[in-house]
Structure formats: structure tokens, C-alpha cells
Amino acid sequence: MTSPKISIVTISYNQGSFLKECLSSVASQNFVNYEHIVVDDGSTDDSREIILDFKDKVIPFFKENSGPADSLNAGFKIARGEIFGYINSDDYLLQNTLHDVDALFNATNDFDVIYGNGYIVDSNSHYTKKMISKIFSMEDYFYGRSKICQQATFFKKKAYFDVGGFNIENRSSWDFELFADMFVNNFSFKKVDTYLGAFRIYPGTLTGSKDKTISKINFSTSKFNLLTC
16 A cells, blocks of 8 residues: 655744754654655744755745744645644654654544644753643633644645635634634544654743634634643
């Protein structure tokens, strides 16, 4: 059986000190049928030079200051894979992640979204604690109790495009809104116990922020306090 191509999108903005580790974590995977699209949104540090150093391993996409959700949409718009995933430029994939993701989708083909666990690391890539994802539910989403490791989340291309991708008006929890949109549109979710990604927390990290934007889903007038890994 031929494995479906996996498309990874990384959004980059002035995080050159972490970017090489992120790109290397994808380039060193023991899985060949993937592509890595790196969307830089106007970095003024050395991020673009680092991306070009990986030009044989990544697909560079340079744009200017339109925000993370729009950058993710731009990356996935040109993606050729059937399975999508994304990591920020200060995070990274664990060893064997893409091999494990391929095996999980092959074993559980009835699911559209598969998400696992991850590790939280500091600015020096030192392990601090585990990030255990919870089973996704709209009740938890509504009350701000959702917890999914974004770096350990992968979904089918059809699910992403059918819900219209990321809401570019959402500046803080665009990822959880995407998951909620998929859920209410009857795409199937599968929580697995596999560890797939590393999430870096350091001063200035955006996490657990309150979403004050308008959501596309039915709970559009609510505000959510959402945590992603």
C-alpha cells in the first residue's frame, strides 16, 4: 500500500533562534512521502536565511505580515498531501512522528482527525513535562476546558477544505476554532496515546489566551479560554 503524502506547514516569524531545530526535526524523519512548506510572514531576523539553507528540504513561501492564520491557509493552499499537520517555528516534531502518523491513519482510516500527546520544553529544548491531550468535546470547547496538543494533531485534507480552513479574523485560538468547525461538521476525531510533538514555552509564548474574535461556529457570541500545546 502506498502511503498518502503528508504535508507539514510551519509558520515562521522572527524565531530564528529556534527555527533550525524545527526544520531539522522534519528533515530528519524516517519517512519519505512528505513535504514541508515553510511560510515566513515578514521576519526581520535571520529566519529567511535559515529557511533558504534548507531549500533542498523545504518549500519556502515568503509573504509579509498578514498573521498566523492567513499564513497557515497560504501554506495549505499549495499543499499536495492528503494528510495535513502544522508546527510553529519554535516547536518541533519528535523522532519517527511522520512514520507513526502514517501508521495511525492506515490503521484507523475511518477517522478524519487524529491527535496524540506531546512534551513541553523550554527555550533550551529541555523537557519540562508531558502534555496529555483530552478527548475533544464541544462542551469542553464552550467552557474553555479543551486541551489538544496541536503539534501532535493531523487531519485529512478534505476536512480542512470543507470547513474553509482557518478563520483569519481569529488572532489567538485559530487552531481550536478549526477543530471545533471540523467537529460540528461531523468529521470524526481519534485520540491516541502516541507522543508526536514538542511544544516550547518561554517568555512571550502565546498560549492559553482569551479569544475575543468572532467564531464561525454556532457559539459565535461566546468567548473562550483555550489551551493548545
